[in-house]
Amino acid sequence: MRTIDVSLVTQNIKEMCIEANHFLSKDMENALRKAQQMEEAPLGQQILQQLQENMKMAGEDMIPICQDTGMAVIFVEIGQDVHFEGGLLEDAINDGVRQGYAEGYLRKSVVKDPIYRDNTKDNTPAIIHYEMVAGDRVKIIVAPKGFGSENMSRVYMLKPSDGLEGVKNAILSAAKEAGPNACPPMVVGVGIGGTFEKCALMAKKALTRSVDERSPIPYVRELEEELLQKINHTGIGPGGLGGSTTALAVNINTYPTHIAGLPVAINICCHVNRHAVRVI
Numbered sequence: 001m002r003t004i005d006v007s008l009v010t011q012n013i014k015e016m017c018i019e020a021n022h023f024l025s026k027d028m029e030n031a032l033r034k035a036q037q038m039e040e041a042p043l044g045q046q047i048l049q050q051l052q053e054n055m056k057m058a059g060e061d062m063i064p065i066c067q068d069t070g071m072a073v074i075f076v077e078i079g080q081d082v083h084f085e086g087g088l089l090e091d092a093i094n095d096g097v098r099q100g101y102a103e104g105y106l107r108k109s110v111v112k113d114p115i116y117r118d119n120t121k122d123n124t125p126a127i128i129h130y131e132m133v134a135g136d137r138v139k140i141i142v143a144p145k146g147f148g149s150e151n152m153s154r155v156y157m158l159k160p161s162d163g164l165e166g167v168k169n170a171i172l173s174a175a176k177e178a179g180p181n182a183c184p185p186m187v188v189g190v191g192i193g194g195t196f197e198k199c200a201l202m203a204k205k206a207l208t209r210s211v212d213e214r215s216p217i218p219y220v221r222e223l224e225e226e227l228l229q230k231i232n233h234t235g236i237g238p239g240g241l242g243g244s245t246t247a248l249a250v251n252i253n254t255y256p257t258h259i260a261g262l263p264v265a266i267n268i269c270c271h272v273n274r275h276a277v278r279v280i
Contacts, residue, residue: 001081001082001083001136002079002081002082002083002136003082003083003084003085004082004083004084004085004138004280005084005085005086006084006085006086006087006088006089006091006092007086007092008280009084009089009092009093009096009138009140009280010092010093010095010096010099011096012096012140012278012280013074013092013093013096013097013100013140013142014095014096014097014099014100014103015100016096016100016140016142016276016278017072017096017097017100017101017104017106017142017144018100018103018104018106019142019276020142020143020144020274020275020276021064021065021066021069021070021104021106021144021274022058022059022062022063022064022065022104023055023058023059023065024055024065024272024274025210025273025274025275025276027210027211027212027213028211028248028271028272028273029052029055030212031211031212031248031249032048032051032052032055032185032248032271033052035048035185035238035245035248036048036049036052038244038245039238039243039244039245040243040244041237041242041243041244043237043238043241043242043243044237044238044239044241044242044243044244044245045243047237047238047239047241047243048185048238048245051238051271064104064106064107065272065274066146066270066272066274067107068107068109068146068147068148069101069106069107069109069123069144069146070109070144070145070146070147070274071109071110071123071126071127071144071145071147071150072097072101072123072124072126072127072142072143072144073126073127073129073142073143073144073145073204074093074097074126074127074128074129074140074141074142074143075129075131075139075140075141075143075205075208076089076093076128076129076130076131076138076139076140076141077131077132077133077138077139077140078130078131078132078133078138079132079133079134079135079136079137079138080132080133080134080135081135081136082136082137082138090128093126093128094124094125094126097122097123097124097125097126098122098123098124101122101123102122106123107123108120108121108122108123109123109147110122110123110124110125127145129201129205137279137280138279138280139277139278139279140277140278140279140280141208141275141276141277142275142276143204143207143208143274143275143276144274145204145269145274146270146272148181148182148183148270149178149181149182149183149186149268149269149270150267150268151181152174152177152178152181152182152268153174153200153203153265153266153267153268154170154173154174154177154265154266155196155199155200155263155264155265155266156170156263156264156265156266157196157261157262157263158170158261158262158263158264159261159262160259160260160261160262162262163262164223166262166264167192167223167262167264168223168226168227168230170264170266171188171190171227171231171250171264171266172227172230172231172234174188174266174268175188175231175234175236175246175247175266175268176234176236178268179236179240180236180239180240180241181240182268182269182270183239183270183271183272184236184237184238184239184240184245184246184247184270184271185238185245185246185247185248185271186246186247186248186268186269186270186271187207187211187247187248187249187250187251187268187269187270187271187273188227188231188247188249188250188251188266188267188268188269189203189204189205189206189207189251189253189266189267189268189269190202190203190206190250190251190252190253190264190265190266190267191203191204191205191206191252191253191254191255191263191264191265191267192252192253192254192255192262192263192264193254193255193256193257193262193263194255194256194257194263195257195258195261195263196263198255198263199255199263199264199265200265200267202253202254202255202265203253203265203266203267204267205253206251206252206253206267207251207267207269207273207275208275208277209251211248211249211251211273212249213251215251215252215253217254220252220254223250223252224249224250224251224252225250227250228247228249228250231246231247231250232244232245232246232247234246238271248271248273
């Protein structure tokens, strides 16, 4: 059994909130650079160049890479041989978000009630997803999610008879509907299977997978590649102003489901696709 004081979790999440909002992950940096080299439209090339310049200035001057610094989404994988002390884990996580958004001068975008809309003024509470795993380590993923792209996400409760073609149509339709509203080039996270809520969670977590990592399942890997090509053939392009780079990646997760269902969720993220990962 390994004991971890929750103050260590707070410290790491504080730092990760600042890191994710100021620095693009290496896989996204490489994807934008590669996209600019392959982009066919001159205006699309210019936009991709401007996006990279924006990232560079953000890191040098410690300015957020996007004015929407998002709602903090936290994935926590907890080794079953870990014991936490010093307080409640959930309180520690929210303290980390609170401190990170205050010390990083990040925009506070969370309202305490979805109807009455009073701002909590510290960007809490976070959206927290827990998973128990083997071992004595804790893996934390901090993924601030802006709502320009979040609002473009969709869940489809397909029938089994819709099959693979129905899944393809759902993903492509969601990307087309998102268009410029998702601040392309986008990353498309997809969850197939499970239940209504499980497929949505898989789609959200798929966004945290490196954009240059493909699924180990052969048919899923082929589906990711096919849909990426089809989305890029829509011509939406960088900034929605035309071009051959509408998406940088399509990441798909799957899970067993009921004999009567075929749930599909599409969670879209903009070109920053922020996420920071640490293991403690």
